[in-house]
Amino acid sequence: GAVVSQHPSWVICKSGTSVKIECRSLDFQATTMFWYRQFPKQSLMLMATSNEGSKATYEQGVEKDKFLINHASLTLSTLTVTSAHPEDSSFYICSALVVAKNIQYFGAGTRLSVL
Amino acid sequence: KQEVTQIPAALSVPEGENLVLNCSFTDSAIYNLQWFRQDPGKGLTSLLLIQSSQREQTSGRLNASLDKSSGRSTLYIAASQPGDSATYLCPERGDQGGSEKLVFGKGTKLTVNP
Numbered sequence: 001g002a003v004v005s006q007h008p009s010w011v012i013c014k015s016g017t018s019v020k021i022e023c024r025s026l027d028f029q030a031t032t033m034f035w036y037r038q039f040p041k042q043s044l045m046l047m048a049t050s051n052e053g054s055k056a057t058y059e060q061g062v063e064k065d066k067f068l069i070n071h072a073s074l075t076l077s078t079l080t081v082t083s084a085h086p087e088d089s090s091f092y093i094c095s096a097l098v099v100a101k102n103i104q105y106f107g108a109g110t111r112l113s114v115l
Numbered sequence: 116k117q118e119v120t121q122i123p124a125a126l127s128v129p130e131g132e133n134l135v136l137n138c139s140f141t142d143s144a145i146y147n148l149q150w151f152r153q154d155p156g157k158g159l160t161s162l163l164l165i166q167s168s169q170r171e172q173t174s175g176r177l178n179a180s181l182d183k184s185s186g187r188s189t190l191y192i193a194a195s196q197p198g199d200s201a202t203y204l205c206p207e208r209g210d211q212g213g214s215e216k217l218v219f220g221k222g223t224k225l226t227v228n229p
Contacts, residue, residue, distance in 0.1 A: 006158070032215070044159075044204075044219040093158050097215055102147055102166075104217060106159035 002028045004096050006107025013084055014115055021079045021110045023094030029074035030096035034104065035067075038091040050077040084114045119207045119220035127226040128195055136190040136223045138205035147208065148188050150179050152201040153222070159204065163190075195227045 003026040013019050023033055033050040048069055049057040056069035068080040077096075081088055091111050095104040122137045138148075147166045151159040163172045163179040165188070171180040178191040188205055202224045206217035 034217070036219075041221075043221050044206075044217075046216055046218075049216070091156070095159075095217075101164075102215070103149065103161060103164055104215065105161065106151070108158040109156070111156065 002026075002096070002098055002103075002105045004094065004105045004107045006094055006110055008110060009108060010111045010113075012113045012115065015085055016083055018080055018082045019084055019112060021081075021092055021094070021112075023077045023079070023096070023107050025075045025096040025105075028096070028098055030077075031074060031099070032097040033071060033077040034095045034097070035069065035077075035079050036093045036095070038093060038109075044093060047079075052077075081112065084112070086114045088112065089114045119205060119218055121203075121205060121220045121223045123223060124221065125224040125226075127228065130195060130197060130227055130229050132195050132227075133191070133193050134195055134225070136192070136203050136205075136225070138188045138190070138220070140186050140188075140205075140207040142186075142207055148179075148181050148205060149208070149217075150177075150188075150190050151204045151206070153204060154201045162203075192225075195225075197227045197229050199227050200225055 005024045007022045031052045035047045036044040037047050038044045047062045050069050050071040052071045058064045071077040091109050093109040095106045097104050118141045120139045149164045150162040153159050165172045165181040176193040181188045202222040204222040206219045208217050
């Protein structure tokens with residue numbers, strides 16, 4: 001199956017700093033990628049849909065100025081958590097859509113801890 | 116509003132048992148259904164994909180069925196092994212304006228004891 005690489009897998013940062021998470025499709029092009037967030041023992045919640053060459057579409061309640069998404073190429077989407085706070089500590093997972101197969105492939109996730 | 120319910124929420128079985136995980140969804144116009152497993156602290160691994168025109172899919176010891184009329188899908192695991200221990204997810208999806216969003220429930224946490 002298709003491979004999605006997510007980096008870093010784990011990051012610790014100080015409150016107020018910004019953190020960038022990368023999501024790459026390694027062997028296919030993805031015009032659409034998705035970013036999810038998962039708090040402990042909770043469901044994955046879709047944050048936004050990342051569209052190559054255009055602005056991301058954010059879900060209700062997700063601050064677009066805090067969670068900056070850039071999808072400048074067909075194989076890379078980035079999520080930047082700006083001015084991170086402890087409540088942003090969570091597990092962030094990306095996925096990439098293979099349109100031809102109608103399947104989403106997921107990255108391994110990034111655990112963010114904000115001190 | 117799309118919603119996914121998975122029953123049971125947790126399941127603990129001895130190794131070798133056959134088991135069934137249940138998933139119900141609200142959107143009868145479901146496009147397709149993809150079953151995943153998530154290991155603790157990890158991302159999601161795709162297990163099976165059932166297109167809306169199909170009734171079931173099989174992969175090794177796994178068999179998934181889809182009943183659109185009742186809004187249900189089941190995942191059957193034969194001869195369970197400790198390595199099957201994970202949380203199993205069956206997010207609902209629909210074709211909304213060309214984008215493919217997934218709505219997740221809390222999943223079924225499976226523990227297979229040696």
